[in-house]
Amino acid sequence: xxxxVCGPVLRYIIRRLLQMSGVIVVLSLLLFLWLRSLPGGTVxxxxxxxxxxxxxxxxxxxxxxxxxIYLQYFRFVGRALRGEFGASTGVLPGRDAFDxxxxxxxxxxxxxxxxxxxxVVVAIPLGYVAARSRGGWLDNASVVASLIGVAVPxxxxxxxxxxxxxxxxxxxxxxxxxxxxxCTRVTGFFVLDGLLTREFDCSWSALRHLxxxxxxxxxxxxxxxxRITRAAVLDVLDEDYVRTAExxxxxxxxxxxxxxxxxxxxxxxxxxxxxxxxxxxxxxxxEKVFAFGGIGEALAIAFQMRxxxxxxxxxxxxxxxxxxxxLLVDISYAVIDPRVRTR
Amino acid sequence: xxxxxxxAPVVALTVAALALxxxxxxxxxxxxxxxxxxxxxxxxxxxxxxxxxxxxxxYATDGETFRVSRQIxxxxxxxxxxxxxxxxxxxxxxxxxxxxxxxxxxxxxxxxFTDGTDFNAEAVCKNFERMFDQNxxxxxxxxxxxxxxxxxxxxxxxxxxxxxxxxxxxxVVLSVTAAxxxxxxxLSLTSFSMQSPTAMDKGKANEVAKAGDGFTYPxxxxxxxxxxxxxxxxxxxxxxxxxxxxxxxxxxxxAKSAKLVFKIIPDESTRRQxxxxxxxDGYDLPNxxxxxxxxxxxNQVEVRPAFNIFYLGLNPKAGNENLKxxxxxxxxxxxxxxxxxxxxxxxxGAEVATxxxxxxxxxxxxxxxxxxxxxxxxxxxxxxxGATGMTLKFAYPSEVTRPYMPDPQKLYDAIKTDFEAxxxxxxxxxxxxxxxxxxxxxxxxxxxxxxxxxxDYNSADxxxxxxxxxxxxxxxxxxxxxxxxxxxxALKAADAIVDEDERAKAYEDLNKKIMEDYLPGLAISxxxxxxxxxxxxxxxxASPLTAERFASVEVKK
Numbered sequence: 001x002x003x004x005v006c007g008p009v010l011r012y013i014i015r016r017l018l019q020m021s022g023v024i025v026v027l028s029l030l031l032f033l034w035l036r037s038l039p040g041g042t043v044x045x046x047x048x049x050x051x052x053x054x055x056x057x058x059x060x061x062x063x064x065x066x067x068x069i070y071l072q073y074f075r076f077v078g079r080a081l082r083g084e085f086g087a088s089t090g091v092l093p094g095r096d097a098f099d100x101x102x103x104x105x106x107x108x109x110x111x112x113x114x115x116x117x118x119x120v121v122v123a124i125p126l127g128y129v130a131a132r133s134r135g136g137w138l139d140n141a142s143v144v145a146s147l148i149g150v151a152v153p154x155x156x157x158x159x160x161x162x163x164x165x166x167x168x169x170x171x172x173x174x175x176x177x178x179x180x181x182x183c184t185r186v187t188g189f190f191v192l193d194g195l196l197t198r199e200f201d202c203s204w205s206a207l208r209h210l211x212x213x214x215x216x217x218x219x220x221x222x223x224x225x226x227r228i229t230r231a232a233v234l235d236v237l238d239e240d241y242v243r244t245a246e247x248x249x250x251x252x253x254x255x256x257x258x259x260x261x262x263x264x265x266x267x268x269x270x271x272x273x274x275x276x277x278x279x280x281x282x283x284x285x286x287e288k289v290f291a292f293g294g295i296g297e298a299l300a301i302a303f304q305m306r307x308x309x310x311x312x313x314x315x316x317x318x319x320x321x322x323x324x325x326x327l328l329v330d331i332s333y334a335v336i337d338p339r340v341r342t343r
Numbered sequence: 344x345x346x347x348x349x350x351a352p353v354v355a356l357t358v359a360a361l362a363l364x365x366x367x368x369x370x371x372x373x374x375x376x377x378x379x380x381x382x383x384x385x386x387x388x389x390x391x392x393x394x395x396x397x398x399x400x401x402y403a404t405d406g407e408t409f410r411v412s413r414q415i416x417x418x419x420x421x422x423x424x425x426x427x428x429x430x431x432x433x434x435x436x437x438x439x440x441x442x443x444x445x446x447x448x449x450x451x452x453x454x455x456f457t458d459g460t461d462f463n464a465e466a467v468c469k470n471f472e473r474m475f476d477q478n479x480x481x482x483x484x485x486x487x488x489x490x491x492x493x494x495x496x497x498x499x500x501x502x503x504x505x506x507x508x509x510x511x512x513x514x515v516v517l518s519v520t521a522a523x524x525x526x527x528x529x530l531s532l533t534s535f536s537m538q539s540p541t542a543m544d545k546g547k548a549n550e551v552a553k554a555g556d557g558f559t560y561p562x563x564x565x566x567x568x569x570x571x572x573x574x575x576x577x578x579x580x581x582x583x584x585x586x587x588x589x590x591x592x593x594x595x596x597x598a599k600s601a602k603l604v605f606k607i608i609p610d611e612s613t614r615r616q617x618x619x620x621x622x623x624d625g626y627d628l629p630n631x632x633x634x635x636x637x638x639x640x641x642n643q644v645e646v647r648p649a650f651n652i653f654y655l656g657l658n659p660k661a662g663n664e665n666l667k668x669x670x671x672x673x674x675x676x677x678x679x680x681x682x683x684x685x686x687x688x689x690x691x692g693a694e695v696a697t698x699x700x701x702x703x704x705x706x707x708x709x710x711x712x713x714x715x716x717x718x719x720x721x722x723x724x725x726x727x728x729g730a731t732g733m734t735l736k737f738a739y740p741s742e743v744t745r746p747y748m749p750d751p752q753k754l755y756d757a758i759k760t761d762f763e764a765x766x767x768x769x770x771x772x773x774x775x776x777x778x779x780x781x782x783x784x785x786x787x788x789x790x791x792x793x794x795x796x797x798x799d800y801n802s803a804d805x806x807x808x809x810x811x812x813x814x815x816x817x818x819x820x821x822x823x824x825x826x827x828x829x830x831x832x833a834l835k836a837a838d839a840i841v842d843e844d845e846r847a848k849a850y851e852d853l854n855k856k857i858m859e860d861y862l863p864g865l866a867i868s869x870x871x872x873x874x875x876x877x878x879x880x881x882x883x884x885a886s887p888l889t890a891e892r893f894a895s896v897e898v899k900k
Contacts, residue, residue, distance in 0.1 A: 038778065039774060039775070039778045039779030039782070040774075040775065040776075040777045040778040040779045040780070040781070040782060041777075041782070042556060042557075044777055044781040044782055045777045046404065046486075047404065047486065048404075048781065049781075049794065049795070049796060050404060050486060050490065051781060051785055052490075052813065052816060053785065053815075053816040054489075054816070055486060055489060055490065056785070058482065058483045058489065059483045061479075061483070062479055062480050062482070062483030062484075062553060062558075063483070063553065063556055063557065063558075064553065064556070065556070076555070079555055084554065084555065085555060086554050086555015086556050086557055087554040087555055087556075087557030087558055087559045088557055089556060089557040089558075091394075092394055092396070092580065093396040093397060093557060093558070093560075094396070094397055094557070094558060094559050094560035094564060095559075096554070096559070097555070097557075103580050103581050104581070106581070107581070162616070166616070166620060167616050167619060167620060170620060173620070173622065174613065174616045174617050174619075174620045174622060175608055175610075175613045175616070175617060176582070176583065176606065176608070177581070177582050177583075178582050179622075180388070180579075180582070180584045180586060180604050180606065181371075182371050182577070182586075183371065183582075184368075184369050184370045184371055185579075185581060188581055190581075190582075197368055197369040197370075197371075198369060199369050199371060288609075288610065289610075289613070290613075291583075291607075291608045291609060291610055291613050293581065293582065293583045297609070300609075301393075301609060304742075304777060305777065306777055307557075308555075308556040308557075309554075309555045309556045309557050
């Protein structure tokens with residue numbers, strides 16, 4: 001990037017990063033108070049029927065849950081600034097909550113990435129073709145398909161896929177991330193790990209486990225990306241510069257690539273960025289259906305067990321990821337659209 | 344854009360990938376060959392409902408942790424397969440002193456831990472001293488010790504445990520401060536498994552520490568060393584599987600399967616589907632509505648003898664003065680059609696309860712007759728007590744199923760209808776199990792509520808002692824009842840009787856008194872929990888304590 005571009009973009013990024021940390025701090029306070037105002041709590045979840053007033057008191061004191069809430073919050077912030085998020089009490093008791101995030105996050109990324117990939121690879125060309133053949137059978141059929149994608153809840157689709165492909169026809173695994181093959185772990189991304197260590201059966205197993213949840217999860221971004229692409233292409237096709245390009249006698253490839261698709265991509269990229277939030281929400285449900293060991297499944301268990309440390313880390317990290325992805329989307333504008341850079 | 348600039352990221356990525364490939368290599372074994380020794384080569388894969396919390400059972404309270412620990416460790420006193428009765432474990436026999444305060448255990452000879460060190464009297468004492476000597480965090484985490492022994496070394500005066508003395512290599516004397524019926528049955532609890540002192544020292548087993556809102560556990564908790572039929576090979580947290588391999592040097596019968604894999608699948612219906620798909624060989628607590636379907640598919644549904652109690656607790660401390668009147672409590676009992684409830688709402692094999700413990704427990708009184716379903720009698724008892732049309736704040740938990748209570752809401756609807764039929768105004772309250780319900784029950788917020796208990800070991804004290812023994816704090820508010828102190832004292836006296844038969848008689852009498860004269864709550868039913876394995880599995884012996892050992896299990900292909 002030339003120097004005159006770097007300056008404003010850098011300032012922009014710094015401003016956004018500052019805003020972002022403000023959002024995270026406020027969220028951490030709200031989250032902390034909200035979790036502790038929930039009925040029930042860690043102690044009940046751990047002791048269950050066994051709880052006696054003595055055992056409750058002993059555990060509350062040992063965990064520091066008997067202290068005033070503001071004191072607990074200050075301690076939490078103090079520890080968080082040192083990078084200590086506390087130990088889990090429910091998901092994997094004793095383990096550092098941040099480690100649990102690190103162990104499980106690759107699973108969610110792997111799943112979400114494949115889902116986005118499926119959605120983009122199918123939806124963008126389909127949206128383009130549908131727009132070009134506006135009103136034709138292909139256009140109508142794909143619009144209906146995308147409507148179904150929007151309307152059918154992701155967990156229901158997940159159940160359907162699982163029922164037919166895994167249970168009825170036995171083509172794909174029912175749940176989990178990989179068979180028990182004793183695979184070597186390097187990055188936590190199972191498909192990649194298998195490739196890196198040349199344990200190709202591990203990659204293959206991981207991929208087979210990914211297919212159903214990824215297709216289920218892809219239904220969310222697919223429908224939206226398709227519809228936005230189609231609408232954007234329709235808009236751009238009517239623009240004067242496309243007509244000008246045609247009049248100039250440019251080849252169809254050049255018009256499609258440089259003028260139509262590139263301009264139509266702006267809203268599409270924004271949409272994909274915004275879809276990350278929906279995707280994380282969808283991942284919680286999809287992971288639960290497929291017992292896929294990502295942060296979504298951990299979140300569900302942590303909530304049930306009132307595992308404060310893990311809930312705090314997972315929700316704050318999910319929020320951070322959401323904000324960062326949106327920042328990246330805004331930056332990618334600058335790359336796709338030169339006008340943003342000079343503004 | 345020049346070619347160079349376009350190519351730069353690609354080149355960088357390729358270099359990074361190559362670098363990663365260079366430092367990542369397969370660390371996979373080419374296969375375990377523990378099959379060389381006696382036993383099969385097969386793998387038994389079990390669908391677990393949750394992850395084991397840690398591998399040191401001393402700090403655990405949950406069934407999923409104990410299920411794994413039970414395969415790795417042995418206890419001094421064991422439970423005979425398929426029953427709730429005691430049998431020799433690592434101790435071949437035991438003998439109490441006349442006052443019941445000193446117990447001499449004769450240990451099995453030639454037993455080794457899987458790290459090669461000897462199991463002997465010294466190891467036993469080191470285990471008990473280790474359990475006794477806990478820091479604040481450890482003491483809060485070691486719930487089973489606190490529950491059964493009362494206190495730790497820092498508060499030795501209030502502890503049931505007094506000391507341990509090795510007499511030679513194979514004799515050990517455990518001393519307690521008071522005679523109790525808990526001994527020696529409580530030593531069968533998985534929490535009190537015998538672990539290698541060498542490994543515990545090395546892994547600093549006692550260094551539990553507070554971290555944020557939870558505790559951290561030392562390295563030992565991830566590298567357990569026991570004397571059991573299996574040993575831990577790997578815990579793949581990312582893939583949620585625990586792999587155990589056969590301990591070929593086990594002192595008893597060698598395990599039939601070379602490998603035992605626990606696949607963690609939190610959702611019950613997914614466990615069922617995995618069984619259907621053949622990727623697991625069994626799972627615990629299948630939903631009773633699935634039993635028939637599972638059997639029809641050829642699976643073996645093993646219904647365990649019920650070792651639990653489902654009860655309707657009554658608590659006058661919540662403010663309903665009527666509950667202090669025995670006639671009102673009896674009226675409530677007569678109002679419930681339990682025969683119908685058991686037949687329509689509970690799994691096959693469930694029984695109407697006549698007292699607060701199941702039949703298998705020593706001290707069960709077979710002569711107690713169940714309170715008959717009698718609407719007219721209930722109405723007249725209420726009238727005699729002047730409580731006709733009384734209001735009852737009656738609660739049930741949501742978001743939970745328990746072996747003794749598969750569907751709380753359905754059970755609630757049935758009983759509520761019965762109560763309303765005798766003119767009681769029911770105020771319905773409900774909260775999630777972990778979302779306030781248990782807190783409210785403990786905090787005496789409900790007049791009436793559902794709860795239950797699965798026995799830890801075969802002792803009457805573990806049932807009625809747990810329920811009514813602690814006068815100041817129990818969920819039946821017996822402190823506010825005129826019979827409360829007498830009941831609590833009688834329970835303590837019975838617990839201290841040394842002679843087994845005499846003690847059983849005392850508990851039988853107490854059971855009768857509880858049901859006829861006191862009635863602090865309404866014992867409803869006992870429900871058998873099931874475990875399911877596929878048709879290829881042999882050798883599984885279902886345990887009433889839901890404490891199966893998988894050493895005898897094999898999958899025939």
